[in-house]
Amino acid sequence: MNRVQDIVAAVDTLPPLHDTTLRLLTVLRDPHSSIEDIVEVIRYDEALTGQVLRLCNSVYFGLNRKINSLSEAMVCLGTTKLLHLIMAAHSSALLGKEQRGYGLPPGHLWQHSVGVALACDILGEKTRVPNPAPLFTAGLLHDIGKVVLNEYVAAEYAQIARLVHQERYAFNEAERMVLGYDHCEVGALLAEKWNLSAGLIRCIRWHHEPQSATPDTPDDPDRVYVDLVYLADVLCLMLGLGIGADGLNYRSDEDVLTRYHLTERDLEQIGARVVAELIQVKQMASQS
Secondary structure, X not given: OOHHHHHHHHHHHOOOOOHHHHHHHHHXXXXXOOHHHHHHHHHOOHHHHHHHHHHHOOOOOOOOOOOOOHHHHHHHHOHHHHXXXXXXXXXXXXXXXXXXXXXXXXXXXXXXXHHXXXXXXXXXXXXXXXXXXXXXXXXXXXXXXXXXXXXXXHHOHHHHHHHHHOXXXXXXXXXXXXXXXXXXXXXXXXXXXXXXXXXXXXXXXXXXXXXXXXXXXXXXXXXXXXXXXXXXXXXXXXXXXXXXXXXXXXXXXXXXXXXXXXXXXXXXXXXXXHHHHHHHHHHHHOOO
């Protein structure tokens, strides 16, 4: 069996996204969806409903009354925040395992992915993206290719590490040189198999090389999503969230920061919010 076939087989054996998460993604893509539509998706998942209510009634939020329904929970937490917590918590089964090939202990890839998702959300708010809805999901799934490539990176780690540390290649460049493909390409393949949107696939494919995603045209309406996932990833690496064998061996693109009028101070403030909000996600995930 050759490597391409190995990868396809590995993709087929990965655990799928949680059914409720997939249904939520479908509902959220519909601009005509209402809060009632969203509640309808969640209400039939008894375990998830219980988790949401426990979270709302936890000491962390300190509400002065008991929350007894999903509709009340959405009012108290906000619909978007609640949905993001749900998607992040339910991605832990897929992203939470050890990624030995990348030097990531159990839970570290998940923590990095959630951090990037939160940073995407905040960056979308900061830069006033007209439709920020896809950003959180794109950030959450941007590194999904690492789950597939983990065993191949582990097998060829010595050669990849030499290229990274001695010859200063970026880790994804070293992956391509040694394996013939990188985790970005494989992640995009998995996203296609899951029938995710073209925009999400694009973010996963180009999250390390935003300049390659499209022709260099300022009026490209979709370019912002790839750019912000890229910035969120770099920010979380700077914060030390999920740094493994690949570390900081990715080249930053100052043009992206300049394009959105962002400063180092902006990134520091966004980073502080990411760390604080990650606490909430971990609390819900621990109840899954």
